[in-house]
Amino acid sequence: MSSGPVSGEDGPQPLEGAAPEETELRQIVQQEMLAIIPFSARVREAFGVFGGMFALLVRAIQRAFTRPFAFGEVAYQIEVLGARSLSIATLTAIFAGLVMTLQFAFFMTRFGIQHTVGKVVVLTLFRELAPVLTALTVGARIGSGITAELGSMRVTEQIDAIAALGADPVKKLVTPRLLACIVVMPALTCLADVFGLTAGAIVASTQYDIPFDQFFRGAVETCDVVDFTSGVAKSFVFGAIIAVVGCYKGFEVSGGTEGVGRSTTETVAITSVAVCLSDFFLTKLFLAL
DSSP states (O other), X not given: OOSSOOEETTEEOOOTTOOHHHHHHHHHHHHHXXXXXXXXXXXXXXHHHHHHHHHHHHHHHHHXXXXXXXXXXXXXXXXXXXXXXXXXXXXXXXXXXXXXXXXXXXXXXXXXXGGGHHHHHHHHIIIIIHHHHHHHHHHHHHHHHHHHHHHHHHHTTHHHHHHHTTOOHXXXXXXXXXXXXXXXXXXXXXXXXXHHHXXXXXXXXXXXXXXXXXXXXXXXXXXXXXXHHHHHHHHHHHHHHHHHHHHHHHHTOOSHHXXXXXXXXXXXXXXXXXXXXXXXXXXHHHHHO
């Protein structure tokens, strides 16, 4: 008779003569161990990915201050990543301003203070909605595009060819995209502030008879420079996150075209989570200041 459990098609079998409580406890421990081991491996992998992204960010920043400076490439990336994202950024801001004003004004009408809706809308838009929604929508487009482009270069060995010719792939491919994203995201956030606030004023005027001058007067009286700059400052961080995640996942593509699609999907998911998580800590930081 074997002294240990016998493995069969249905998993480990209980010992003969063992108490039911002991058998049940052993099975629970085995199930928990099987669940913990893959989880710990995923945690280690996540820390490895985070470390790789941070190292790539540091290398890209260092290359940005070394000659020759690729101003032409940065300008090209600003046009590709920024100018072509104006439509989605504008639409996102307009609908965010419309819905937010409609909701706030509806509930504030119950208390007879709907005339102050401009004060609430401007703070919510400038501090949170404009930078975050712009980063989530535009960032998904930019990040996935960067990953697809660099991933295609990886699977066709173009990145290896750049290194073989003596050029630095990080300086040539990553640094221009990083600088472009850091420039593009604050600019799009400012644009979202303008369009979102304008759309909110239109809804307040047409739906609740709040004049434009009253709406904007309340917004100006409430909002200060810190409220505006805090949202813009967040966009610099969001832009760096989008660029680094997109470039890192593009450089790490493997498995041909299927790997490119997989990495593109992962980029969108990682970027969205990273933006929301960093927004929490940035908000606490700016509120403390």
